[in-house]
Amino acid sequence: MAAMDDRKLEVLRAIVEDYVATQEPVGSKAVSQRHALGVSAATVRNDMAYLEEAGYIQQPHTSAGRIPTAKGYRLFVDRLGKIKPLSAAERRAVHRFLSEAIDLDDVVTRTVRLLAQLTHQVAVVQYPSLNRSSVRHLELVSLTPTRLMVVMITDTGRVEQRYVETPEELNEDNVLELRRLVNEQLQGKPLADAPRIIADLAGLARPELHPTASALARVLLETVVARTEERVAVAGAANLTRPGNFFAGSLRPILEALEEEVVLMQLLGRADSNALLTVRIGDENHLDDFRETTVVTAGYGPGSVVGHMGVLGPTRMDYPGTIAAVRAVARYVSEILEQNR
């Protein structure tokens, strides 16, 4: 009984699968019957004792069935999870639903809903990051003589708008001139380079527009830098109430976290963002409120990764299905973005 062998792994798989399906601790008898292992319950019990010793499963209390630990789930996804691809019908639905999208906002909204619906969990989608895109066009619109609106369109189709209070009254010609200037300087430039360019912007304007150009530059800078606070969309909060998903007590902190961009970004982001698909189980999130939560995320983007999307559910989730769904949706959204390059 010293080492891990194939049958023990099968037992672990059985426990994970049954527990996910029934939400109840699974006993030795159930395992030996429902999964054709060809051994008796007593034997399974021995294997279970080993698995418990090794930290893959645990008993809620003496003389109850076993449930997987975080470590158990980890082993399951790493070595046992054969991802089950989406059905043809699902594939078609994804395709159709997303291809009806009307603009970038709509793509994100549809994506997040789709994910929530496919996985029956809470879905989170990060808007394409500004940092990695470049400026397609800048538009200035005068609202009042001393108030401008600046609209920035990026090549990922994202639109940012900001107000600018100008120190002096502007006429239509001034606005035209400024518009020409900022577009000349910034059009086509990656946002990463923008701060450097913006710093010199005011100096390039005619002297009498100097103060206004400075004000504009300040706002532009905020737009491209400060607002690295990325936006996210969330859907499927109602899934949190699925029977047994989260005990009522732990629901509140989760709901609160879902309204905190910062926390969401932390869950989605993390440094290892080049991985195609990441599964973070329980403690691996390093957030107290998410100790019982698994987050499955994938990067997406045309070519390079411009954002992340994912779903968030109890550690006892359908890993193969969830992973497949997230991967498929991320891929498809990437394709869509590719078309607008």
Add this chain to the structure above:
Amino acid sequence: MAAMDDRKLEVLRAIVEDYVATQEPVGSKAVSQRHALGVSAATVRNDMAYLEEAGYIQQPHTSAGRIPTAKGYRLFVDRLGKIKPLSAAERRAVHRFLSEAIDLDDVVTRTVRLLAQLTHQVAVVQYPSLNRSSVRHLELVSLTPTRLMVVMITDTGRVEQRYVETPEELNEDNVLELRRLVNEQLQGKPLADAPRIIADLAGLARPELHPTASALARVLLETVVARTEERVAVAGAANLTRPGNFFAGSLRPILEALEEEVVLMQLLGRADSNALLTVRIGDENHLDDFRETTVVTAGYGPGSVVGHMGVLGPTRMDYPGTIAAVRAVARYVSEILEQNR
């Protein structure tokens, strides 16, 4: 014991106030002690019997205290609720928080959070309606030779974007020409008039741009009409889990409804939208899932009403405080929008 008199009203007020504060049925003894009515518990009991007969209060079960019915709350807000104004500190906080807003999106986001925080309920804010605003500016940006992005900016500061697939390849001059055309025709026009103008748009373009202009017109039409499906922002969902706010069972349908724009619009909107402030209690919402829910809404906008905002909570809510908060925030947001006229 035939008619309603002042003391009975006071008893009702006492019951509402205590019940809202404690979440527990309130008995005759509590009423006679905590509120200085100058009569004994037995007398209060008689009044309670009357109030129950008249349908303003009810007993959860024989020999428990009384709780207000929807009818009771209604009477309370109509005749007994003196709204208690926000504290100076709250006022300052509202002022400061909202005046930091950076663009329209930010105004809405901040507003909805503020409302949620002030009232400890779920807050909902409708984006300024497109219908009642007019076109400030239209911008065309070519993404690929056969793909345009059209951005529409309204005088409420709202920005709408859409993709247009063009039937023919366009060069930069074509785009300029089209931009000039649509702006000539639409700038300054109320969105209500836009469909009529758009219908004639294609006819005004040079013959070779005809097909493209038609495609563009089609999308513009969608933008101003079809997308009357108004957007809303929601915050404070976590407040649903406040102890005793909603029993776990009824939480799910509410969470689901919060993700359905249609339902939210129904709750916010309704025909009587010119009223300054509306309180809809329980059944008055005419929605099954919201039978235990009160919705407090107010219209906002510069001059005329361009949208609604409100909060949504259990019928047992702090009416005076909630009403005051919604009213104050709505007024202040209106002021802000006024500044951008």
Add this chain to the structure above:
DNA sequence: GTCTGGCACTCCCGGTCCGAGAGTGCCAGT
């Protein structure tokens, strides 16, 4: 050595029972 059937043991879960407490309705008295 590995597996299996048997068996005693542990613990949870749901049901019942009961007493305390809160609140009521009614009545007789002021």
Add this chain to the structure above:
DNA sequence: ACTGGCACTCTCGGACCGGGAGTGCCAGAC
């Protein structure tokens, strides 16, 4: 018209208990 008293009702929490599920271990079979 109001009040104090009283019997009654109903809920709530704790104690108690038996059934059931699952385990660990052991002795025996292959």
